[in-house]
Amino acid sequence: MSCRVLFVSDDVNAQRAFRLSFAPLRREWDVTVARGGADAMRRLDGPGFDALVADAHLTSVGCADLLLEVRRRHPPTARIVLADRREPDELVRLLALTHRVLQKPYDPTELQNAIQRAYSLRELLHSPSLASVVGRLASVPALSTLYSRIADELMTPDYSLSAVGDLVAQDLGIAAKMLQMANSALIGLRRPATTPNQAVKVLGADLTRTLVLAADLFSRYNPNSLRPFSIEALWEHSQAVAGLAGAIAASERHDDRLSRESALAGLLHDIGRLTLASQLSGPYREVMNIIRVEGLSAADAERRVLGTSHAEVGAYLLGLWGLPDAIVEAVAWHHNPGGCPGGAFTPLTAVHAADAIVRAGEGAKPDAEYLTRLGLADHWGRWVELRERPKVTA
Numbered sequence: 001m002s003c004r005v006l007f008v009s010d011d012v013n014a015q016r017a018f019r020l021s022f023a024p025l026r027r028e029w030d031v032t033v034a035r036g037g038a039d040a041m042r043r044l045d046g047p048g049f050d051a052l053v054a055d056a057h058l059t060s061v062g063c064a065d066l067l068l069e070v071r072r073r074h075p076p077t078a079r080i081v082l083a084d085r086r087e088p089d090e091l092v093r094l095l096a097l098t099h100r101v102l103q104k105p106y107d108p109t110e111l112q113n114a115i116q117r118a119y120s121l122r123e124l125l126h127s128p129s130l131a132s133v134v135g136r137l138a139s140v141p142a143l144s145t146l147y148s149r150i151a152d153e154l155m156t157p158d159y160s161l162s163a164v165g166d167l168v169a170q171d172l173g174i175a176a177k178m179l180q181m182a183n184s185a186l187i188g189l190r191r192p193a194t195t196p197n198q199a200v201k202v203l204g205a206d207l208t209r210t211l212v213l214a215a216d217l218f219s220r221y222n223p224n225s226l227r228p229f230s231i232e233a234l235w236e237h238s239q240a241v242a243g244l245a246g247a248i249a250a251s252e253r254h255d256d257r258l259s260r261e262s263a264l265a266g267l268l269h270d271i272g273r274l275t276l277a278s279q280l281s282g283p284y285r286e287v288m289n290i291i292r293v294e295g296l297s298a299a300d301a302e303r304r305v306l307g308t309s310h311a312e313v314g315a316y317l318l319g320l321w322g323l324p325d326a327i328v329e330a331v332a333w334h335h336n337p338g339g340c341p342g343g344a345f346t347p348l349t350a351v352h353a354a355d356a357i358v359r360a361g362e363g364a365k366p367d368a369e370y371l372t373r374l375g376l377a378d379h380w381g382r383w384v385e386l387r388e389r390p391k392v393t394a
Contacts, residue, residue: 003119004030004048008040008066009055009082018053021108037061041069048074050122051115055104056083056094067097076126078118078325082106099325113342120341121329125316129307134316137279144216146171150209151322164205165197168212177215178208181267184243203260206324210264213321217271221278228288229277234270237358242266244354245347247386252345252379262350265330268323269351272314272331273298276306297364299335311335338370345374353380357387 007018015033022031032049034040038060040052052070056063063081070077081098094101100114124130149167153159168175175196182199183192193199200208218238223231246263277284283305290301299309315332330347333340337352349371356366371377 002028002030003115004032004050005053005115006032006034006040006043006049006051007053008034008037008058010036010057010059011055014055022112025112037063037066040066044069044073049077050119051078051080053080053082053111053115056081064094064097067094071097076122078115078122080111080114080118082111110344113344116341117329118325120339121315121319121325121332124312124332124339125319127308127312130312130316133276133280133306133308133313137275144171144174144212144220146174147209147212147216147321150205150212154205154209159205161200161205162197164208165195165200168196168200168208173219174212174215177219178211181211181215204257207257207260207264210268210323210327213323214264214267217268217274221274226277226281229273229284231274234274238267238270240358241269241351241354244357244383244387245350248353248383249345249347249350251382251386258347261324261326262330262347265327265334265347266351266354268314268318268327269331269334269355270298270310270314271317272310272312275313275317276302276310280306295363297335297362309335336367338367338373343374345376349374349376353383357384 005022007015009015009018015035019031019033022029025031032043034043037054037058040054041061052067054063054066058066067079067081070079078100079098080100080102081094082104083094083101084104099118102111102114146167150164153163153167168178179193179196179199182203191202193202203211218231218235221231242263243266245266246259249259249262276287287298287301287305290296290304291298294301296304299311302309311332311334315328318331319328326347329340330351333348334351334355337348340348352370353366356364358364366380368377371380
């Protein structure tokens with residue numbers, strides 16, 4: 001089945017350039033070009049598209065309005081925006097409504113990779129084996145009122161960072177945990193934040209939302225109720241992977257946002273284990289027994305017992321909760337990065353490498369073919385050395 005893509009722009013030259021760049025893929029991709037937002041709205045009456053690529057500057061119907069409508073009528077559609085970073089105010093308004101933002105003028109290969117990765121992620125998260133396990137959960141873990149209110153605020157195109165900061169400040173426990181993590185080596189703020197509003201202004205709304213989610217999920221369970229599964233060990237491992245993933249991304253000279261997304265993806269990469277251990281306690285005791293007796297990895301033991309792994313379950317939940325695709329992708333493929341299309345360094349690269357390094361004592365190894373594909377095989381030694389740096393203190 002081909003990937004169905006809708007491209008939306010008011011610019012005739014941009015429409016022509018998009019058609020030309022995607023012409024070699026016409027046997028594999030079904031590409032439709034809409035002449036502006038109003039034309040795109042009419043095309044939403046059909047069965048839907050796998051991916052929407054929209055120019056941030058639309059006139060007849062604004063880009064934010066189009067994204068809101070696509071999210072309402074076709075939630076699985078991957079939403080990608082082409083934006084001019086010289087206009088940050090407009091970009092901030094769109095960040096909460098899109099899965100990915102690419103800078104104009106865009107590289108056609110980069111855009112094709114972004115679409116393919118988004119399409120592959122959605123195929124993975126709709127697999128029958130994953131659906132079977134999700135269907136066995138007693139309920140999808142409920143989010144805190146604070147997180148839900150932040151998510152609601154972010155749904156409005158003109159949301160306020162100050163309003164997000166004020167919401168965080170209302171829950172003293174989560175606010176304290178978020179500030180602790182934001183000021184630690186995990187995130188690496190250049191200037192310490194002393195209030196939620198300061199942290200939000202530096203981190204941005206999406207990263208704040210992810211930190212709030214992590215603080216919420218790891219603080220809601222009674223550790224004794226999950227034995228023999230150890231939430232303390234999971235938290236310690238998650239912090240180690242998060243700190244190292246952020247350091248690896250920084251060592252590759254990528255921007256602060258990618259480094260922070262890598263760290264946050266590392267913090268959440270095993271969240272599916274917490275969900276499975278708390279909601280499917282009987283089967284998960286069997287998983288843990290296989291790990292102990294046979295020495296299998298958690299992912300392999302989970303697939304034997306459940307037919308899927310914590311990576312897919314965690315990615316499914318994070319996608320359901322509206323986290324950015326880059327973080328969902330890193331969680332989904334952190335054990336099998338070669339399954340994700342694309343040839344660029346992403347949070348997935350950092351989390352996969354960090355997890356393998358942290359678990360080296362358990363026999364974990366990196367995906368050498370994947371690193372070679374990215375041209376990063378000779379970077380491994382430098383990444384391993386980063387493990388010796390001071391540990392995260394969050």
